[in-house]
Amino acid sequence: MRTLLKLKLAPKISLLVIMIVLVTITLSISSVGYWSIHHMMNNIEKNVLNVVNITKLSPIIIEGMENPTEKGHNIQQFIEATQAACSDIDIMVVADTEGVRYGHTMKDRVGDFFSAEDHANALKYGETYVSTGPGTLGNSMRAFAPIKNNEGTIIGFVMAGSLLTSISKAKLQIIMIMLLFIAFSISLGLIGAFYVSRTIKRSLLNFEPEDIARLYSENKGILATIKEGIIAIDQDGRITLINKRALELLKWKDQDVLGQNIKEVFPQSKLPDVIHTKEPIYDFQYALNGIIVNSNNIPIINQNKVIGGVSSFRDQTEIIMLSEKVTGVHRIVDSLRATTHEFKNKLHIILGYIESGKHEAAVNYISAVSDDIQNNVSHVLNLVKEPTIAALLIGKINRGHELKIRVRLHDDSYFDNQFGMDANNLVVIIGNLIDNALEHLNLVDQNEKIIDVLLLEEEYRIQMRVSDNGLGIEDVSLAFQKGFTTKDSGLGYGLHLVKENVDKYYGHLDVVSLSGKGTTFTVLFDKGGSSVDSGINR
Template identity: 35%
Template sequence: MLPNPTPSYSAFQKWLPRSLGKRMLLLMMGLLVLLVCATGFIGNQIVTGILNEYIGRVALNVSRSVSLSPIVSQGLIQLEPDGIQRYAESVREATGASFVVVGDYEGKRYSHPVPERIGKYMVGGDNERALVQGQSYVSIAVGTLGPSLRGKVPIFSSGGEILGVVSVGYLIETVQDVIQPYQQRLLFWILGLFAVGALGTWFIAREVKRSIFGLEPYEIAGLYRERTALLESIREGIIAINEKGDVTVMNHQAAQILGFSPEEALGRPIEQLLPETRMLEVLKTGKGEYDQEMLIEEEEVVVNRVPILEQDHVTGVVSSFRRAQEIDRLVQELTSIREYSQALRAQTHEYSNKLHTLAGLIQIG
């Protein structure tokens, strides 16, 4: 015997559809959306990080190349920005950078894409590491042209003195333009993954529904309760095993005859409970046995063994049995009833004959 399931519904479950297929589809689609969104977010962060790092290295390499140019160092020493401006603009056009700015040790510009800003101080507040500590690095700051990703490299004299700084940058808008095709490609793959996942989710939900014969959970629970009530209402002992030979069902009548409680029997091999049983033979052959006599605990019982078939494959065996003395008692009762019925029939016939005789005498008289 199996425990009687008691359905419980949380506040969340009340909002779900009763249909198992729709419920599975809804839950799995929700999970799929979360996974796809998380994958898209993480993937976008990775792609953006990789491209930002790559563009930062490009900006740093261009800055390092400009800082090593004699035109730049001599222009700073001689305080002549014209040559630096022409050289910086040629580098900017050749590399596609948004700006190539050269500043002296005070941060005063010697080159800029907007010539009117030459001679003014660089903005962004990210020159200190280059001008004070002599470091090369990549930073993100807001300049006069807007937010940008920039590579900073100090300019050294032949004696190792810091003369100024080179800042080569790419505007964030430009960086986004570079990143966008990769993001679109990533989005395409994510949408494809979502479509495949949605199709797989629908297929799984359909197969699960088909495997339970199209029944809904509440219908299965109702059938379970009906089956439990049916098993406990009949006078015969019922025991069932699966294809492994383990006990899966036992009602109270069977428990009384076998001397085991259902809790002790469920899940145990049938040969441990009934060493002389032929249920395993029926499991192998798939042929039922009916009205067979058997001794259980020195008590004679009448047994029926029926295989459980699923598409011509034996998946288990159900056995019903009842004490032979109960059957004998029923046979005796039926025999007594039959004899009583025959006696009544004979009396009725005799009484009918007397009535016919009496009717004949009345007609004569």
């Protein structure tokens, strides 16, 4: 294990994927093979029992046993015809109570005595049973049944069996097929592991997880140290990062602005223009809360596609004062700005890859250093097969961990989106419900803060439930109104968006809130004409 941890990212991923594929495929195919062999043996046992049960009741057999001189030859004909019709039967014998054969698979053995000794229970007790033993044609699995006349007297027995050599050939064939499937699956696993590791490594710009962690830590340190305000947005204009200095210049109290559109909270920003034109805007000055600030705005571009933008701004008065006191200070500021932008570019390229669908691997790498996070990721991925929703839940669990709030996915959860619902709409619903609970519990002063999430896709409906153990909502009727919020600052759009997306699919939204005990939001989508089916592909 220590050697595995020392490996670089690409070989580590390849090795882990190969191990998972090898164990999973081997166990799966071995289980199927065992079941197939067991099923085959049961079928053979049923076949030989069916044959002897049918044969013992045949009038041809009974009459031939009672009148061997007149109709005895019909028994051999019946045996030959029956065996020809049953492909799994290798041997059949009809004999009287003394063991004299009246019919046999080998015609020349009719009249000889039955050589085995496991027919006694059929003659003595009238039992019908299956046994394994030697015979003149070899070891076989065979069934015995008594032959009774019309008065119920046992007048002989019938035996039908399959040679163990034939059974062994069938078993060997099943095993060979299993081995071929295992070899083929492992080959595909090797190819897939190599491809996945190479793709992930390229998506992370050939950085190792420890390099990403180091870059992130250095970036945080730089953002906290410099005296410039820094704001970063994604391609949709949502604020993804803001440092303390920017909050001070904009006179915002906290970082609740993360995720909000920059046009709504910072109309003067030139970042939307930068994203639209793909051209940087340097040294732009504007009035901000009674001071003049100087800003630099650059787009973040990856493969000719804008994935966001970064703006740095500083009080122009401070710049003038510092330049008067320290010669060449602008060089220091420029250096810091360039370094900051470099780190921001790398960070947002990584974020861009994550947002484009490759974030699951990145999260797995980072979470590998924490057993707790790794368990959470595995738990979510085992229960939620839709990658977008799984990534959302993993992110919320990590966010809760930062806030010292336990976000847990219920063990009964299972979701793979067989109904074909739009993952973006589900993200809005689940994400806002969890965010609402996180923001509420973050303001609550209590020792244990828990959010329970249930996401269950059943045959005819989807059930989503988010519960918290907070203080509850005083007036539930206002919760989904646009603009309603219990926070000191906020737009109050979250629960309103949840209601809109639930109504889009004709779902049912219910909330139960108990003062001092918590709140539970439940969303149901029924598959049946007026619900999920009506909302798909809108």
